Amino acid sequence: DQQVKQNSPSLSVQEGRISILNCDYTNSMFDYFLWYKKYPAEGPTFLISISSIKDKNEDGRFTVFLNKSAKHLSLHIVPSQPGDSAVYFCAAIGLEGSQGNLIFGKGTKLSVKP
Amino acid sequence: DAGVIQSPRHEVTEMGQEVTLRCKPISGHNSLFWYRQTMMRGLELLIYFNNNVPIDDSGMPEDRFSAKMPNASFSTLKIQPSEPRDSAVYFCASRSSGQGEQPQHFGDGTRLSIL
Numbered sequence: 001d002q003q004v005k006q007n008s009p010s011l012s013v014q015e016g017r018i019s020i021l022n023c024d025y026t027n028s029m030f031d032y033f034l035w036y037k038k039y040p041a042e043g044p045t046f047l048i049s050i051s052s053i054k055d056k057n058e059d060g061r062f063t064v065f066l067n068k069s070a071k072h073l074s075l076h077i078v079p080s081q082p083g084d085s086a087v088y089f090c091a092a093i094g095l096e097g098s099q100g101n102l103i104f105g106k107g108t109k110l111s112v113k114p
Numbered sequence: 115d116a117g118v119i120q121s122p123r124h125e126v127t128e129m130g131q132e133v134t135l136r137c138k139p140i141s142g143h144n145s146l147f148w149y150r151q152t153m154m155r156g157l158e159l160l161i162y163f164n165n166n167v168p169i170d171d172s173g174m175p176e177d178r179f180s181a182k183m184p185n186a187s188f189s190t191l192k193i194q195p196s197e198p199r200d201s202a203v204y205f206c207a208s209r210s211s212g213q214g215e216q217p218q219h220f221g222d223g224t225r226l227s228i229l
Binding site: 032041104 | 118147156157158159162170205207215217218219220221222223
């Protein structure tokens with residue numbers, strides 16, 4: 001039973017346009033969420049995070065939105081660049097909280113076309 | 115700064131053999147995590163350590179898997195005996211328990227193939 005779900009396995013976007021990656025979760029006790037980016041043959045790299053006390057966090061071209069009532073978060077990339085092509089994982093901090101135990105979604109493969 | 119270092123990057127071995135995966139966390143990080151990535155199940159936590167002590171090993175699939183962290187700069191994940199269904203990419207990650215939520219930093223993984 002997946003606690004963190006990324007229902008779109010892939011997404012294709014034109015360079016310069018907005019990429020929106022979605023993530024849903026089932027456990028209302030999660031209080032911290034992260035996005036990781038992964039290139040082939042490399043480990044996941046931390047991208048951006050958000051605490052459950054916020055509804056938005058922005059870092060350059062990347063913005064994460066959190067809708068707690070809907071148990072939904074999204075990652076917006078504007079403008080998208082070909083170098084953004086990668087697999088994006090959504091993750092939530094598990095109930096162990098301070099131990100940083102991450103629960104990952106299965107990822108969405110983003111392709112940004114020139 | 116050196117990131118998390120995993121070795122080997124690739125391992126191909128026959129079923130029944132012992133496999134040892136190694137991880138050097140980032141210096142100063144006091145939590146270490148072992149994950150397994152497969153197509154079917156995605157990224158799954160196997161075990162994590164805090165200050166070299168195993169905290170939760172409920173993700174370890176079975177007794178064939180064991181993990182140790184003899185000191186703050188080294189951890190091993192061992193599979194004995196190995197089976198074809200153990201084929202996956204194994205990631206190690208570390209984090210600092212500094213103020214606030216600190217992200218985990220991942221190594222580049224070990225791609226394990228059991229024939």
